[in-house]
Amino acid sequence: MRSNPPPGRDMPTRPAPHATKSLVVAGESVAQTDDIETFLIRFDPLEQRRQIREGMEAAIIERVAKDLxxxxxxxxxxxxxxxxxxxxxxxxxEERLSPAESDRVARVLYVRQLAVEVFEDPALAAAWMQRSNAELAGLSPLEVLDSQPGYDRVREILLRVIHGVSA
Incomplete structure (x- = not known):
């Protein structure tokens, strides 16, 4: 399994899946249901950084919350x-998020993608992100993603699972 590294590190490159509605992400027209995949997979870390600095579309909040x-x-x-x-x-x-707001959303996207790779099921990944975790002082992974140290700790837990180390 390949994990998504934190912002600014190498990521796999592969094309995003297709859909029908489109919107513009980073000057490219991509399918509305695919722009999250595009951000995570197709864009290199510098492009992701640019997207975060310019601010993601605020509509991504609803899609992350409800769909992911x-x-x-x-x-x-x-x-x-x-x-x-x-x-x-x-x-x-239909405004953009600030860079700080976008960065927090990006952390959720990175962790959710890594959790899907670990659990091999999007529903299990979403449930895990909301479940209390002893290694996070009883907080859920989602509750600690508002900070970089929280993101780092959640990512560390998932990477230990990937590498077969007891989590």
Missing amino acids: LHVPVQTLLANLNLPSSTILRKMAR
Whole structure:
């Protein structure tokens, strides 16, 4: 299994799957359901960095919450320590997230992708991200992704599972 490294490190390159609706990501037209895959897989780390610095589209919050994690938007916002009213306003106005907000969302995307590789099932990965974890002082992985140290710890736990070390 290949894991997604933290922002700024080498990532695998492969084309994103196809879909019907499109929107523009980094100047390229990609399928609406594929832009998360595009961000994670097709873009190199420098392009990912550029996307984060320019700000992701606020609509990604709803898709990550509902489609990837199966949680209410408010739950995702609370776990990432993002201001609900600000983010909901940006979503309604079709604005971009700030670089800091985008970085927190990117952490969720990286961890979720790694969890899917570990558990080989998106539903199991989403459930694991919401479950209390003793190695995180009883918090869920999703609850600690609001900071880089939390991201690092969750990634370390998943990498230990990949390498067969007791987690």
